[in-house]
Amino acid sequence: xxxxxxxxxxxxxxxxxxxxxxxxxxxxxxxxxxxxxxxxxxxxxxxxxxxxxxxxxxxxxxxxxxxxxxxxxxxxxxxxxxxxxxxxxxxxxxxxxxxxxxxxxxxxxxxxxxxxxxxxxxxxxxxxxxxxxxxxxxxxxxxxxxxxxxxxxxxxxxxxxxxxxxxxxxxxxxxxxxxxxxxxxxxxxxxxxxxxxxxxxxxxxxxxxxxxxxxxxxxxxxxxxxxxxxxxxxxxxxxxxxxxxxxxxxxxxxxxxxxxxxxxxxxxxxxxxxxxxxxxxxxxxxxxxxxxxxxxxxxxxxxxxxxxxxxxxxxxxxxxxxxxxxxxxxxxxxxx
Amino acid sequence: xxxxxxxxxxxxxxxxxxxxxxxxxxxxxxxxxxxxxxxxxxxxxxxxxxxxxxxxxxxxxxxxxxxxxxxxxxxxxxxxxxxxxxxxxxxxxxxxxxxxxxxxxxxxxxxxxxxxxxxxxxxxxxxxxxxxxxxxxxxxxxxxxxxxxxxxxxxxxxxxxxxxxxxxxxxxxxxxxxxxxxxxxxxxxxxxxxxxxxxxxxxxxxxxxxxxxxxxxxxxxxxxxxxxxxxxxxxxxxxxxxxxxxxxxxxxxxxxxxxxxxxxxxxxxxxxxxxxxxxxxxxxxxxxxxxxxxxxxxxxxxxxxxxxxxxxxxxxxxxxxxxxxxxxxxxxxxxxxxxxxxxxxxxxxxxxxxxxxxxxxxxxxxxxxxxxxxxxxxxxxxxxxxxxxxxxxxxxxxxxxxxxxxxxxxxxxxxxxxxxxxxxxxxxxxxxxxxxxxxxxxxxxxxxxxxxxxxxxxxxxxxxxxxxxxxxxxxxxxxxxxxxxxxxxxxx
Numbered sequence: 001x002x003x004x005x006x007x008x009x010x011x012x013x014x015x016x017x018x019x020x021x022x023x024x025x026x027x028x029x030x031x032x033x034x035x036x037x038x039x040x041x042x043x044x045x046x047x048x049x050x051x052x053x054x055x056x057x058x059x060x061x062x063x064x065x066x067x068x069x070x071x072x073x074x075x076x077x078x079x080x081x082x083x084x085x086x087x088x089x090x091x092x093x094x095x096x097x098x099x100x101x102x103x104x105x106x107x108x109x110x111x112x113x114x115x116x117x118x119x120x121x122x123x124x125x126x127x128x129x130x131x132x133x134x135x136x137x138x139x140x141x142x143x144x145x146x147x148x149x150x151x152x153x154x155x156x157x158x159x160x161x162x163x164x165x166x167x168x169x170x171x172x173x174x175x176x177x178x179x180x181x182x183x184x185x186x187x188x189x190x191x192x193x194x195x196x197x198x199x200x201x202x203x204x205x206x207x208x209x210x211x212x213x214x215x216x217x218x219x220x221x222x223x224x225x226x227x228x229x230x231x232x233x234x235x236x237x238x239x240x241x242x243x244x245x246x247x248x249x250x251x252x253x254x255x256x257x258x259x260x261x262x263x264x265x266x267x268x269x270x271x272x273x274x275x276x277x278x279x280x281x282x283x284x285x286x287x288x289x290x291x292x293x294x295x296x297x298x299x300x301x302x303x304x305x306x307x308x309x310x311x312x313x314x315x316x317x318x319x320x321x322x323x324x325x326x327x328x329x330x331x332x333x334x335x336x
Numbered sequence: 337x338x339x340x341x342x343x344x345x346x347x348x349x350x351x352x353x354x355x356x357x358x359x360x361x362x363x364x365x366x367x368x369x370x371x372x373x374x375x376x377x378x379x380x381x382x383x384x385x386x387x388x389x390x391x392x393x394x395x396x397x398x399x400x401x402x403x404x405x406x407x408x409x410x411x412x413x414x415x416x417x418x419x420x421x422x423x424x425x426x427x428x429x430x431x432x433x434x435x436x437x438x439x440x441x442x443x444x445x446x447x448x449x450x451x452x453x454x455x456x457x458x459x460x461x462x463x464x465x466x467x468x469x470x471x472x473x474x475x476x477x478x479x480x481x482x483x484x485x486x487x488x489x490x491x492x493x494x495x496x497x498x499x500x501x502x503x504x505x506x507x508x509x510x511x512x513x514x515x516x517x518x519x520x521x522x523x524x525x526x527x528x529x530x531x532x533x534x535x536x537x538x539x540x541x542x543x544x545x546x547x548x549x550x551x552x553x554x555x556x557x558x559x560x561x562x563x564x565x566x567x568x569x570x571x572x573x574x575x576x577x578x579x580x581x582x583x584x585x586x587x588x589x590x591x592x593x594x595x596x597x598x599x600x601x602x603x604x605x606x607x608x609x610x611x612x613x614x615x616x617x618x619x620x621x622x623x624x625x626x627x628x629x630x631x632x633x634x635x636x637x638x639x640x641x642x643x644x645x646x647x648x649x650x651x652x653x654x655x656x657x658x659x660x661x662x663x664x665x666x667x668x669x670x671x672x673x674x675x676x677x678x679x680x681x682x683x684x685x686x687x688x689x690x691x692x693x694x695x696x697x698x699x700x701x702x703x704x705x706x707x708x709x710x711x712x713x714x715x716x717x718x719x720x721x722x723x724x725x726x727x728x729x730x731x732x733x734x735x736x737x738x739x740x741x742x743x744x745x746x747x748x749x750x751x752x753x754x755x756x757x758x759x760x761x762x763x764x765x766x767x768x769x770x771x772x773x774x775x776x777x778x779x780x781x782x783x784x785x786x787x788x789x790x791x792x793x794x795x796x797x798x799x800x801x802x803x804x805x806x807x808x809x810x811x812x813x814x815x816x817x818x819x820x821x822x823x824x825x826x827x828x
Binding site for chain 1: 381384476520523525532533666678
C-alpha cells in the first residue's frame with residue numbers, strides 16, 4: 001500500500017497517524033526473509049529504510065528525507081525514513097548497527113558516532129558501521145556580540161590571555177560537538193575559556209544576544225541571521241576554507257591555529273555489508289550528491305556540502321574517533 | 337505598517353491559502369486529539385509538503401496544524417482524563433470532572449471559546465507589540481528563568497487537593513524522575529543504569545499518558561465503574577451568555593499571561609497553562625463549584641493560557657530568529673527553504689509575509705472556533721460509546737501513543753510503569769498533577785540555577801542582583817506563606 005512515492009507515503013501515514021504508520025510499517029516493509037533474493041546482483045529488490053537518529057524536523061532529519069526521496073528515483077525502488085532518537089543519537093546508531101547488513105537498512109551517521117562512546121552515553125562506534133558516503137560538513141564559528149571589546153580574532157585571544165577564564169562561551173550542551181569545538185580552539189590558542197552548556201543551539205545563541213555569555217561556537221548557519229543583521233559578529237570560521245556567505249571572516253588556520261572542527265553527516269549501514277552492494281549504493285548517493293536538486297536543497301537549508309567516498313569517509317571517522325577520544329579525556333567530561 | 341498589513345491581507349485572502357488553513361486545522365485537530373501525537377510531530381512530517389508552495393501558503397498550513405493540534409489536546413483531557421498534548425495537562429483539573437457530571441459538551445464548548453480568545457488576543461498583542469515583547473524576552477536569562485521555574489513549583493500547593501504534604505511528595509517524585517538522563521552541566525549520564533535509551537531522559541509524554549490515561553482506566557475497573565455509562569448532555573455545547581460572562585475576565589487575563597510566557601524561548605503551552613490555571617484559582621475567591629470539581633473558569637484559564645502561548649512563541653521566532661518552541665523551530669526551517677531568514681531584518685524585508693503570518697494565525701483560531709463548536713457534538717458521542725468498549729480501546733491507544741512518540745519500545749514500558757504507579761498513588765490519595773509539574777519545572781529550575789552559578793563562578797550575587805529574578809522569587813515566597821498565614825489568623 002505504501003510503495004508509491006514518499007509524499008504519498010506521508011499522506012497515507014499522516015492519515016492513519018503519523019509515526020505509528022511509519023514505525024508500524026517498518027517491519028512489514030523490510031521482510032527478514034529476503035535472504036533468497038537479496039543477492040548483490042538484483043539489489044535493490046526491496047524497500048530501503050533509512051534510520052535517522054535525530055528528531056523529525058531537525059537538520060539531520062531534513063537531509064535524510066531528501067536523500068530518501070532522491071534515492072527512490074535513483075534506484076527505482078521505494079525508500080522511507082524512520083526516526084529512532086535518544087542518547088545523542090546513540091539509540092538510532094545502535095539500531096543501524098544491529099540491523100541485518102543486506103543493504104536494505106541504512107542510516108545517517110553524524111559526528112556523534114565518534115563521540116558518544118567516549119562520553120559514555122552509548123557503546124556504539126564507527127567501527128560498527130559500513131561507511132558509504134559523507135555529504136555534509138558544517139564547521140563551527142566563533143561568534144560574539146557586536147558590542148564586545150574585541151573585533152578580531154587576535155583581539156579576542158589577547159583579551160582572553162589578559163583575563164583568563166573571564167570569557168564565557170555558550171554551546172548546545174556539554175559534550176556536544178560545539179562544546180568540543182570550543183575546547184579544541186581553546187587548546188590551540190592556549191587560552192582559558194568558561195564553557196556554558198545550554199539546551200540546544202538556539203538558546204546558546206540567545207545567550208550571546210542577551211549578554212549572558214560573551215561568545216558562542218555553534219555552526220555558521222545557527223547564527224547567520226543575527227550576523228547578517230549586525231547584532232552578532234563572526235570572528236573566525238573553523239573550516240578549511242572561508243564560508244561562502246561570510247567570506248570576510250578568516251578561518252582559524254589562516255590565523256595560525258591548525259583547527260578544523262564541526263558537525264558532519266554521512267550515510268552508512270551496519271558493519272559487514274557486501275562490497276558490491278556498497279558500491280551500488282555509493283554510486284547512487286554519488287549521483288544524488290552531484291544533482292542540482294540536492295545542491296539546491298543543501299544551500300537553501302544552510303548546510304555545507306562536503307564529499308568523501310566510502311573509503312575516505314571510513315578513514316575520516318577513524319581519525320575523528322581518536323581525536324575526540326583524546327579531547328574528551330583531557331576535558332574530563334566522560335562518565336566514570 | 338499599514339502597507340504591510342494590506343499586503344498581508346492580500347496574501348492570505350487567496351482561495352488556496354484559506355483552504356490550507358482549514359485543512360491544517362482539521363489535520364491538527366485529528367492529530368492533537370490522539371494522546372502521544374504532538375503538534376511538533378505532525379508539523380515535522382508535513383513540512384515537506386510546503387516546500388512546493390509559496391511561503392505564505394506553507395505557513396498557513398503549518399500554523400493551522402499548530403493551532404489545531406494545541407487546541408485539540410483539550411478534547412481527550414476533558415473526555416478521558418488523558419491530555420492529547422502536554423499543554424492540555426492543566427485542562428484535566430476541571431475539564432474531566434465536568435465530563436463525569438455529564439457536562440463534557442459544555443466543557444469542550446468552553447475550551448473552544450477560551451482557545452479562540454487566547455489565540456486571538458495573543459495574535460493581536462503580538463502584532464502590535466512584537467519588538468517590545470522580544471526585548472523583554474531577551475532580558476530573561478538563566479537567573480530569571482530559574483526564578484520563574486521556582487515560582488511555578490509553588491503551584492504544587494494549589495493543585496494538591498486535600499493534602500499539601502502528599503502533593504509535595506508527588507512533586508518531588510516528578511522532579512526525581514526528571515533527573516534521569518544526561519546531567520545538564522557535566523554531560524554525564526545520571527541514573528541511566530547503562531541503558532543508552534535512558535540517557536535522553538524518561539520520556540515525559542509517555543509518563544503523562546500512563547499517569548493519566550492508563551491509571552484512570554485501571555481506577556475505573558477497581559471502582560467497578562469500568563462499564564458504567566455516563567449520559568452526556570448534548571444540549572449545552574454552545575456556552576450560555578451567563579457562562580461567557582463568568583469566564584470573561586479569567587480568559588482575557590490568561591491570554592495576556594500566556595502570550596508573555598510563550599514568548600520566552602523554551603517555555604511553551606505546558607508551563608503557560610499551569611501558570612494561568614493557578615492564577616485563576618488564586619484570584620477566584622469562594623468559587624462555586626470549587627476549582628478542581630468542574631469549574632468552567634478552570635477550563636477557560638488553562639485553554640486560553642496554552643493557546644495564547646502559540647502566538648507568543650512566534651515573537652522570538654520572527655524578531656530574533658530564535659525558535660520559541662519546537663514547532664516554531666520547524667517553521668524557521670520551512671522559511672529557510674524559501675530563502676527567507678527569520679530574524680531582526682524580517683520585519684523590514686518581508687513585511688507582507690510577517691503580517692500574513694499574523695493574519696493567517698488569527699484566521700486559524702476563527703476556524704478552530706467554528707470547527708470546535710460544530711465538532712463537539714461528534715467528540716462527545718465518543719464517550720457515549722459503551723464504557724465496556726471505550727476503556728479497553730483507550731488502553732490500546734495509550735500503548736500505541738507511547739510507542740509512536742519516538743518508535744521506542746522503552747517508552748511503552750515507561751508508560752505502563754507510570755500507569756501502575758499512578759494507579760497505586762491515586763489509591764493512596766496522592767495527587768498526580770504535581771508529578772507532571774515537577775517533571776516539567778524541576779529540570780528547568782536545576783539547569784538554570786546551575787548554569788547561573790557557573791556563569792558567576794559560584795557566586796549567588798547573580799540571583800540577588802537581578803531585579804526580575806528577585807521580584808519573581810519574592811512572589812513565590814508570598815504565594816507559599818500567605819495561605820498559611822491566613823489560615824493561622826482564621827484559626828485564632
